[in-house]
Amino acid sequence: MSDAVDLKPALQARISELHPSLVELSEWLHAHPETAWKEHESAAKCASSLREHGFAVEENFVGLDTAFHAVAGNGPLRIGLMAEYDALPNIGHACGHNLIATMSLGAAVALAPVADELGITVEVFGTPAEEGGGGKIEMLDRGAFDGLDFAMMVHPAPVDVVRARPFAVEHWEITFTGRASHAGSYPTQGVNAADAFTVSEVAIGLLRQQLPSTVRVHGIVTHAGDAPNAIPGHARGRWYVRAGTMAELEETAAKVKRCFEAGALATGCSVEIIDESKPYSDMRTNEDALAFYRANALALGRELHVEGGEHGEGDPAADMCRASTDFANVSWAVPAIHPYIGVDSFPVLNHQAEFADACVGPVAEKSLLDGATAMAWTAVDMARSLASAS
Template sequence: MSLSVEDDVVGARLRADVAQRADALWEVALALHEDPEYAFAEHRAAARLSGELDKAGFVVEHGVAGMSTAFTARSGRGRPAVALLLEYDALPGLGHACGHNLIAAAGLGAALALRSVLGETAGCVLAVGTPAEEGGGGKVLEAEAGVFDDVDAALMFHPGVYSWTRAPLTAQVQYRVAFHGRAAHPTGNPTEGIDALAALIELFNVLTSLGRRLPEASHIQGIITRGGTATNIVPEYAEGRFGLRAATNSALDALVAQVRAAADGVALATGTRVETERATLRYDHFNDSDVLSERFAAHLAHAGIDLTPPRPGIQLGSSDIGNVSTRVPAIHPFVAITDEGSDHTPEFAAAAASPRARAVLVASAGALACTAADVLMDASLRERAWARHGGGGESGGGGGGGDR
């Protein structure tokens, strides 16, 4: 049996099931919004979401990939299998200014509808609780732990200020660069000192020059995290942290090599010793499954929401969904909950609890459920998605959602 937009009996049942749950799903979204928790500490959110799935008959596993706030909830077994991704971490000081409360509630609603309508006969539905998207990389750890190894597709949506079929999300990583010099009195014995802070500042100058000739979507942003202890001591140690972004994984590799070379050159020129090391998990660029994104967009149109391709030249940030998309066909469409400003602002946090956000939540949950049913019930769709995924590689979506 196959489910399509033209022959949508199962889809209508799924959307109706989600609609019946609308009040309950909105209650979950508001509860998360009112009680924001941060990376790797989302204990109440994880308990609430996994508890709802457990009550519905899903088999819940806690502590996935060594993270106390990560979980999986499984309905059915074997293949085909589809994963619905639930994000629920908030931003310190801003709360749910990225709308993760809506992502979690939509994934929950889609999973519950699929079990209610399809039971366990169509394959496996896996709801995955993914902590710490905002810089911690919960999905990176889950992917490395094999959570997605037996999955045919990974699905989620992200609230935004655009309604786009896919997310232009870049590859991203942070590096720590530390210079070691020699302390001295700046006037008493200045020739004996080797100024580590001067070396770090010179690295900033070199990287500023490098930034003028980087390709589109490549970017370096640095801060000084340690720069000395007193003005009457030549700093013997200085440290900076640098965020690097690029449109693709290979472009990020090239950028990392350039930063390392620049740091080594500055150390040689200044007589310092330099250490350059990765300071965070790496987020891969997002490789969109256009086959599945188009299907999601068609289902979302039932609710009167039309998605368009992303505007050329706009990069919205980075997310750990990229690391999932390198392993399985994945979607990460944006659905607007406001038409002004940007996320990661107090205004967007307010929008994530607005009437429009409720409508987007219900519509997106229904479209996710229908797209997941397509994956489970349509072998030709799965084959096309996997075929396109195998050929996607570096041509995937480029770069927005998470550690944005």
Template structure:
């Protein structure tokens, strides 16, 4: 049976249009009640309930994660996964726009629901907790959430429209040094200075940067280095992130950075602890065929893509790990809010504007149209 894909796409858009108000309300409710990674109890329940009421088979609290969601409809041979993030950032709330991601993902799933039999589709919405450093998708990947998917997709808000985010590979870890306290004026020779260890490591990293590539980044903060000026600090701590443009390059760079911290311990006499604060994020590798479909569909909705400068370094996402095993796209929805950008309070404010509300609907529609065309044309 031949499928009139344009008629199908019109029907999808109409279904999304009928729930537009509910989708925008979902985005605004999640924004008004920010929850940190693995604590998104309200947001994940709202997503699960909305899809359950629409006839999806829903699991809430799956894959060993209390705030993960799996909602499936259809039984066709082509299986498309749509990811919905909903975690916020500490102190600045939804300054990365995950409220928009969740609502757009739900909208795409609802738009496709009435066409799954016609298209031979199975559609699964995956609510993925803790993208902001917790690696929720990586845990779900390891536990089978993405098994059997033919494609995975999501949209993400940004200051400008991008078909593909330049996604870096990232390693995150916490550093602690333990030394020995002593009176800094009377008996400094009895102390082992943990603050010195951290300083030596930071100087070594500063020197290392001259020998790193332009696509490498090393950044961190010192979270503690003593509490009294007349006491030799016996404890210091910091949190660090290392970025590179591929998982392979990240492994090499991370090893070099770790040796800088080992140098601090060796020179000061302190003991060192290096503990990962989450799983490593892989670089994002968008699928060219899926991306071409999405770009054409977004442009048909009036979305205008910005030019990406060569060598632009991007943020990291646990969707990168998914892209290494499943054909994946992660386009960016422009909110026309430059110079406000992700992870700024001003960007949080931009995520509940009329432009953001339009992005929810456009993102849902473009993803749903892309999934429909993928089921019919299956681009390679």
């Protein structure tokens, strides 16, 4: 294997050559947002780009219409790069998945010509439905990541934070069913499904006093009637429960479900709680790979922010870099890292409409370049480390 230090300048130069086409792809994804499980054009565009660079590409991977798997090289060490490309409803790429996809593609294309020299197989996984659909969990359950030696992705954020500490999360659709009636003439004949949500939300609000700081409970009512003079017989909503660990999530979810059951009991409605996906887990980080990424990010001149939860002191911008991801489930099956790369947007945060604006333009383009380079360099470091350990 070539000296990793010697390969890094060449990889950086190659990614710089690719940068204009990567920016073009990122801007295309940004301008054509597709939500979870509907990313047909986005997946096809990314798969086509990899095929043009010599990758063997399998679309409709593991039976999922908007997943793909692209491979280059024949080395014994398998390194996987995750490409996310789903957007958020109504606010587009306000989590920067256009950058996630193109950073992974850029790193992979740069690594492909030296894959055999490094003793690796470079694999790009097109992963749909991260925003609540649990696409990677479905892929994991179907064996998509079996045999990988290492997996990584880099996620846009307001600032650079190396260590990901995602919450475990459950996603629910809540439906209350009562009985519709005229609110003026026959109110006593109605069973108000909207009131069931009101009671439930009050119960959740009171419950928060007993919940630890590592827990988040939040949701929206998506439909609760059509006219003020008609008692709604049906009401629907979507709720998330997040926690620091899977055990804490299970305990908290049971309490929150009782709040919805209380709403049903108090109003006389029935309630149905449906999982929108399998639970996202907390993250298990590979410390060796994280150290490599940190060193590479610093070498590229990135300013790394310290999160308060990691060392007891930090800054508010870094503390914002917590969410949930289905990549966390992958991290329990494959050694993995999930660092954040900043787009200099603070106080604008992920999932705000303004964050979508921050994921295109000169700052985002520099983050794309640095993120792809840092991943390619980390792959080199991990290849050398894994080879020496075997």
